[in-house]
Amino acid sequence: MALPLPRSLRARMLLSVLVPALLFVGAIVGLASFAARSALEDEIGMRLQDTAATAAATLPTGLVARFSPDKTRTQQNLRARLARVAEVSAARRVFLVTPDGRSIADTAADAPPPGEPDRELAQDRFELDRVAKGETAASVLYTGLDGVRYKRGYAPVVHEGAVVAVLGVEGRAANYAALDALQRYLVALGALALAALAALVILFSRALTAPLARLAKASARIGAGDLDAPIAVRGGAVEIGQLARTMDEMRDALLRRAREMQLMLGGIAHEVRNPLGGMKLFVGLLAEDLAERPDEAEMLGRIQRELDTLERVVEEFLAYARQAPLDTGPVALAELCGEVAGLVELSIEAPPANAPPLRADREQLRRLLLNLARNAQQAGASTVTVARTAEGFTVADDGPGLPPDVAERAFEAFYTTREKGTGLGLALCRKIAEAHGGRIALADAPAGARFVISLPG
Helix, strand or coil: CCCCCCCCHHHHHHHHHHHHHHHHHHHHHHHHHHHHHHHHHHHHHHHHHHHHHHHHHHCCHHHHHCCCCCCHHHHHHHHHHHHHHHHHHCCCEEEEECCCCEEEEECCCCCCCCCCECHHHHHHHHHHHHHHCCCCEECCCEECCCCCEEEEEEEEEEECCEEEEEEEEEEECCCHHHHHHHHHHHHHHHHHHHHHHHHHHHHHHHHHHHHHHHHHHHHHHHHCCCCCCCCCCCCCCHHHHHHHHHHHHHHHHHHHHHHHHHHHHHHHHHHHHHHHHHHHHHHHHHHHHCCCCHHHHHHHHHHHHHHHHHHHHHHHHHHHHCCCCCCEEEECHHHHHHHHHCCCCCEEECCCCCCCCEEEEHHHHHHHHHHHHHHHHHHCCCEEEEEECCCEEEEEECCCCCCHHHHHCCCCCCCCCCCCCCCCHHHHHHHHHHHCCCEEEEECCCCCCEEEEECCC
16 A cells, blocks of 8 residues: 655655665664774674683683582682683673583672583573684674673683683673763754754755745636736746746737737627617517507517527627726615515515625625526526525525536536526626635535525635
């Protein structure tokens, strides 16, 4: 299973640099500590082996060979010799045992009685076997009950070509305190190097990501329809500057295309509105002449309704394509609902007159509310309820609501389920909300459709 990576570029850069650096520094510190410990342990072991070999050479081997536990004087003599070796070598303990590990003489106060097995040497069985073959050996480093590290060196005591005893010298590994201090110093130095590296990575990643963040904001402005502000990104790598120039060329091309489309739509609207106005005028005149001829008047009424539909379609296309700047100010939602109520054939329940005003473009917010009310009317609703919320306001109706498949695409431009619909009503509502920096969404409702409009400020 792949490990999850952080989402931000800065975190990924930090992770990609610090993880290998941490492994590298850890390996260096570990290898350095291991090498130093191994060298120190070998040096201590060789010194203790040499001390043990020198002391074994000075012992009366015949006396050692004839030792038995009941010979108290011999045991005292050997103990005195071992005590002098301990004093000269500053050893913690010097002892003499048989090749199979039974005590002969020992300088330790808690040493086992002569002839008894020395249980502390059980862990050094391998080294004792080597010494029994005539070799010198050193034990592994171990920690005593006092928390201090110790090590033992062994040498054979040879009499007439045979190993008759093993002499052991136990010494304190005093230099390990300095080695521990060195290890702590290396760890602190490694941590300091990692901290400095992290600071450099953060500095460089900030220099890289800051221009990218500005490009992201510029892209968001373009996506929201703001094509007038040029994209100017200072600093950053050459590739980021090239990307900024490419995005600015794209913005400029979109701006030219949008202006050309607005001019084209304006021209089309002008060419359509002129004959449309003439037709509505003549239809009105004919309606007066046919007032007493109901059959012809009914047909003329159908023509009038079709002309009204065509006029509304032209208005919706123009409204959707227009890029008018916002003229924001305080807008009383109750007052706006009263204006919209006179333009639709349903009841609008407005919020209280003392509800906090919205900060928005009054004309665009009026169009948003009118579009939602018209949609509700066309869906068969009789009442629309507008309520003020902390984030903006809600618009709910008592109509049949929207099926799930229609709700998913409700805000798409040109998507409609009505035969004579343009599919621009809700798309224009979304465009108006986003132009204000807000959003519009469908919310769950017990009945009908409920729209939640969020506006900043």
